[in-house]
Amino acid sequence: MAGVLASQQIEDMIAKGAITVAQPLVDGQIQPASLDLRLGNVAYRVRASFLAPEGQTVAERIEEFEMHRIDLTNGAVLEKGCVYVVPLMESLALPDGIQAIANAKSSTGRLDLLTRTITDGGAEFDRIAQGYTGPLYAEICPRSFSVLVRPGMRLNQIRFRNGQSVLTDQELTALHESDTLVSGGPAVIGDGLGFSVDLEPEGTDLVGYRAKPHTGVIDLDRIGEYDPADFWEELRTTNGQIILDPDAFYILVSREAVHIPPQYAAEMAPYLAMVGEFRVHYAGFFDPGFGHAAAGGHGSRGVLEVRCHEAPFVLEHGQVVGRLVYERMDEMPAQLYGAGIASNYQGQGLKLSKHFKS
Known part of the structure; x- marks a missing residue:
């Protein structure tokens, strides 16, 4: 294989x-x-x-x-x-x-x-x-x-x-039809599975966070101990759009809930079209079982790490900002994301890193 x-x-x-x-x-x-x-x-x-x-x-x-x-x-x-x-x-x-x-x-x-x-x-x-x-x-x-x-x-x-086993768009379409790779929005398939930004969340106007420019040090061993307000500004909107500031860093969330079946892995990649003066930072490996029901998830949102360049840019609800490239596993993994191993982001929505208090 x-x-x-x-x-x-x-x-x-x-x-x-x-x-x-x-x-x-x-x-x-x-x-x-x-x-x-x-x-x-x-x-x-x-x-x-x-x-x-x-x-x-x-x-x-x-x-x-x-x-x-x-x-x-x-x-x-x-x-x-x-x-x-x-x-x-x-x-x-x-x-x-x-x-x-x-x-x-x-x-x-x-x-x-x-x-x-x-x-x-x-x-x-x-x-x-x-x-x-x-x-x-x-x-x-x-x-x-x-x-x-x-x-x-x-x-x-x-x-x-x-070797290489990246799914073609035709194979990805067939997999979505059998395993529902994405929910909460249409499946936009083209050189991978597109995902968009959620700026109209249900029941709240909180859509993300912007990093504060002057903060203290973060000890990477301290889990769940830092007050988000010391490091982040809340982003709120009621009109489905925000303006990204040049050189600012944002945490946003995808509109779609993503599912990675156990026989597959995925990688987040930047959206290649010229959609604006910003980039979604792709920390990007999605493991087999991410968002999978048998591993404790029923689709999990993708957290978007966004940095704006050059000029201010208006980001709109539902705008496609990245894509997931799916690839076959050589073998079925002996363990799945969220099933019996520490998996901090299974079933996640908008979520800062594990170092911050919920």
Whole structure:
């Protein structure tokens, strides 16, 4: 078969040495269709973001751009607006035919914490070619809030693929007819399943949150402890529209409730049409079982992490802002999102990251 590797296949890769770990795995690190990556013991403050193209290593580039290094052992603050590179506890020796793609975890994206994976000889962020052997690094740029981090924290995740098995629009249409991939709005299918923004929620005029520009530090180990009012402004509207301010960061929610059947995984991608001067940040892996009734969900909204560029832009209720690309699993995962594992966002609506009080 071909497709995204499931949790039990990731365990097999670890057993065979295709994935090596500097410290033993922790509970919950292996997800239904991905592996969480852990920060190592040191962060390098660098002058600028970079890649290490063919013939170069990330370590060599760190020597070129390093400003200073930070020991994370007892915790350290990564400052808003700065760029850091952190060696990860996991490294790879990918076999031929297996490639990998990395992405920020949901809670990372909801804090506007730009986190990307870089490799030796890598021409792109977050894309790892088949046969790659070497270390992994996280590039971290806090954009809205300064954060306190420690070794072992999991800010991004990696997904492994055996070949390509992205569903065509025809296959996606057939799957929607049999499994109801989206409810609460029409199925807009074109290079994936389109989703739109909800600015007319039932029973409330609260439609989202905007990050405050001057706030305290967020300790990423503190769950459910921060008052949202200290970090976020509530967004309310009664006319189905809001105006996005340049360089501001917003948490909004999709109008549609999304369903990922157990045999499939999905990835959030930006809407490619020229819809306006904004971008939906795609922290973007959706695991098998997300919004699935048997795993505790009956469709779950997609939380949208939105940043406006250049000029103010009017966002309207129901405007398509992104798409979900569905892909087959290589095997049925031994565990599903929301079923017996910690899944913070099953059945979610408009929701800030897990660090904030409900």
